[in-house]
Structures are given as structure tokens and as C-alpha cells.
Amino acid sequence: MKQSFAIMLSFSLLVSIFLQGCGVANQPYVKNDASEAAPLKMIRYETPNVRVYTTGGMVGVIVTSAVLFGIIGGGLGYAAHYASTIESDTPERLDFGKLVMDKFVERSKKEIPNWPAMIVQEKAVEKAVENATAKDFNLPVDTSSYLIELLVNDIKIEEGSGLGTKTTITMKDTEGKTIWEKGYVYDCTTFNRVNNFYTLKSHKYKKLNEEFIFAAEQTVSDFITHFNDSLPVKPYASAKQMYKEQTLPVKKIETTTANPTYSNIKGIVLKDGTVIEGQIIDIKSDVLLIRTKDERLLSYDFMNDVKNYIYTK
Numbered sequence: 373m374k375q376s377f378a379i380m381l382s383f384s385l386l387v388s389i390f391l392q393g394c395g396v397a398n399q400p401y402v403k404n405d406a407s408e409a410a411p412l413k414m415i416r417y418e419t420p421n422v423r424v425y426t427t428g429g430m431v432g433v434i435v436t437s438a439v440l441f442g443i444i445g446g447g448l449g450y451a452a453h454y455a456s457t458i459e460s461d462t463p464e465r466l467d468f469g470k471l472v473m474d475k476f477v478e479r480s481k482k483e484i485p486n487w488p489a490m491i492v493q494e495k496a497v498e499k500a501v502e503n504a505t506a507k508d509f510n511l512p513v514d515t516s517s518y519l520i521e522l523l524v525n526d527i528k529i530e531e532g533s534g535l536g537t538k539t540t541i542t543m544k545d546t547e548g549k550t551i552w553e554k555g556y557v558y559d560c561t562t563f564n565r566v567n568n569f570y571t572l573k574s575h576k577y578k579k580l581n582e583e584f585i586f587a588a589e590q591t592v593s594d595f596i597t598h599f600n601d602s603l604p605v606k607p608y609a610s611a612k613q614m615y616k617e618q619t620l621p622v623k624k625i626e627t628t629t630a631n632p633t634y635s636n637i638k639g640i641v642l643k644d645g646t647v648i649e650g651q652i653i654d655i656k657s658d659v660l661l662i663r664t665k666d667e668r669l670l671s672y673d674f675m676n677d678v679k680n681y682i683y684t685k
Contacts, residue, residue, distance in 0.1 A: 396555025397540050400602035403551060409518040409543060410488035414477065416522040418496040419469035422459045423528040424569055464576045469496065469524040471588040472539055476522070476595060483596050485603070491517070499523075513548035520544075525555075534560035534567045535583045539591050552602065556594040558587040562659060563669065593668050601646055639682040642672070647682070 403409065473492070481487045525538040536559050543552040560566060565583065572580040639649035640662060650664040660674045672678055 396538070396557055397542070397553040398555065398598075399550060399553040401543070401552040401599055402602075404604050405486055406484050406599070406603070407486040407488055409545075409551070411491070411517040412488045412520065413491045413493065413514065413517045414473065414520040414522070415493045415497050416469050416473045417499045417524070419467050419524050420527060421461055422465065423526070424459055424531060425528065462577075466577075466581045466584045468527055468537065468584045468588065469522060469539075471584055472524070472591050473522050475588050475592045476541070479592055479596060484599055490520075513544075513546075515546045518543065518545055518551075529569050529572065529580075531569045534565060534572065535580070535587060536560065537587050537591070541595050552599060554595050554598040556591045558590055560587075562654075562656065562661060562671065563590070590669060590671075593670055597670055601642065601644060636684050637681045638684045640672070641679045641682060642677055643679045648672075649682070 477490065477492055480490075521542045521544070523540045523542070525540055526536075528536045530536065536557070538555065538557045540553065540555040542550055545551050560583065563586070565586065567579055567583070572583065634652035637652050639647060640652070640660070641647055648662060648664065648670065650662045650670075653661045653663055653669070655661070655674055658674045660672045660678055662670050662672070664670060
């Protein structure tokens with residue numbers, strides 16, 4: 373009895389880890405200016421198929437397998453459940469990886485200072501066997517150019533809540549060394565965009581494709597914000613201009629959300645000194661969500677990224 377309880381407790385913790393997902397990459401850009409990463413080429417790996425699952429079903433399989441067959445059985449149970457949730461491919465669903473790449477190509481040259489001209493390989497690269505201890509897909513090093521790799525790690529739909537994605541972008545130098553990397557996990561519940569799977573797949577996946585487009589925008593926003601925040605000189609022209617903008621008289625910003633809690637806050641200051649002006653929408657599970665003046669939704673780790681608020685006067 374004690375042994376069974378110990379197994380169930382151990383795998384309850386294991387399930388909790390699975391539900392939370394793996395950590396995301398977060399390496400700042402190591403050079404002083406985007407123009408130094410030239411010439412630049414961008415590729416993307418093939419987009420994985422969508423997974424559709426229920427949280428209860430996944431937990432049940434793992435715990436039952438653990439009780440019957442021990443730790444190894446629990447792991448095998450999860451692997452079997454994972455494989456059983458993969459949907460077959462269909463042309464009715466948009467290619468999420470291509471959406472992210474296209475939006476990054478479009479926005480990077482507009483939103484990242486001195487972004488270099490970029491050669492884009494339209495055809496996705498087949499993913500080779502992944503190294504178990506590193507994100508190394510055995511892609512030959514191109515010594516003639518810097519390289520951006522886009523990898524969609526996972527696309528999942530919880531039947532009762534909706535879409536979640538995990539995407540990683542990596543920039544490498546001509547020697548194959550990583551000089552910038554950022555992962556982003558999109559969770560539909562953070563943006564109050566909950567939909568069940570039946571709704572998402574109806575009308576030839578119309579709603580799901582809309583979610584893909586929205587998730588791609590949030591993913592690219594996170595990538596670009598992270599890159600800009602890595603630069604020694606932020607998108608402000610100078611530190612003097614940054615100080616001037618922070619000390620100018622502030623006009624009251626009208627609240628655009630039903631929650632009045634943050635109505636007297638007009639922005640945030642990150643720990644690296646960057647000022648983000650906008651309306652705070654929510655702070656949930658240590659994630660701060662803010663809508664900027666140009667109508668972008670950005671998310672930050674409240675504990676690790678945010679230094680303080682900027683209040684209206």
C-alpha cells in the first residue's frame with residue numbers, strides 16, 4: 373500500500389511537470405547591433421502535427437501505468453498517450469511554423485533597428501535526429517552567413533480549453549555558435565481566448581486558423597521584444613531621450629479593460645531600464661500582460677523582468 377502510494381505521489385509530481393511544460397530558451401543577443409549579423413539567412417524546420425488531448429486522460433494514463441508497472445511504466449504510458457493524441461495532417465489547417473516565419477520576416481525589418489537584409493528559405497527543413505542533451509539537429513554549418521533557425525516545438529489543443537504552442541528561434545554565427553535564442557509558450561487562456569476543440573475544427577478549422585494567426589503574432593512580438601531588449605542601445609535614441617520620455621507630464625490613459633485594478637498605471641520599467649508604455653491587462657501566474665500604444669500584446673515575467681510601474685498623474 374505504501375509502495376503504491378509512493379508511486380502515485382511520485383507520478384503526480386511528474387504529471388505536474390508535464391503539465392507545466394519544459395522551460396523556454398532565453399539567451400540575449402551577444403552583439404552590439406543587429407547589423408553585425410550579416411549576411412543573414414533564415415530557415416524553419418518542418419511544423420509538427422497538432423496534438424489534441426484531455427488533461428484528465430493524460431493524468432489517468434500516466435498514473436495508472438505507474439501503479440501497474442512502476443516508474444518505467446509511467447514514462448512509457450506518457451509516451452504512448454502522447455503518440456495517440458497526434459492528429460493527421462490536413463491542408464485545411466494553416467502551417468503554424470510558416471505563419472511565424474512570415475510574420476517575423478515582415479516585422480523584424482520594421483521593428484528591429486538596423487536589421488540586415490535576410491535570405492529566407494521558403495521550404496521547410498526536415499528535422500534530423502535531435503541530440504538528447506542539446507538543440508542540435510545536425511544541420512551543416514554555413515560558414516558564409518549567419519543563420520536563424522525557427523523551430524515549432526509543440527502544437528497542442530486541450531479539448532476543453534484550446535490552443536497552446538511552443539516555439540524557439542535561434543541565431544547562430546558563421547561558426548555555428550548560438551548568439552541569440554528565445555523560446556515562447558503561447559497559452560490561449562492567458563489571452564482569454566478559450567475554445568473547445570469542436571469549435572476550433574468546425575467550418576474547416578476556421579477558428580483554429582484564426583487562433584494560429586493570433587498565436588503567431590504574439591510569438592513574433594515576444595521574439596522581437598526580447599531581441600531589442602538585448603541591445604546595449606535600446607530602441608530609444610539615447611539614455612537622455614529615455615529619461616526625458618519618463619519625466620514628461622503624463623496624460624491619463626483610459627482603461628481598455630473591465631478590470632479597474634490597473635487603471636492608474638500607464639506602463640512598466642523593466643530591470644534593464646527599458647520603458648514599456650501601455651495598459652496592463654492582467655497579472656496571472658507571475659505573467660504580466662500589457663497592451664502597448666500600437667495595440668500589441670506583450671507578456672513579461674513579473675518577478676524576473678519587471679522593476680516597477682509608471683503611474684498616471
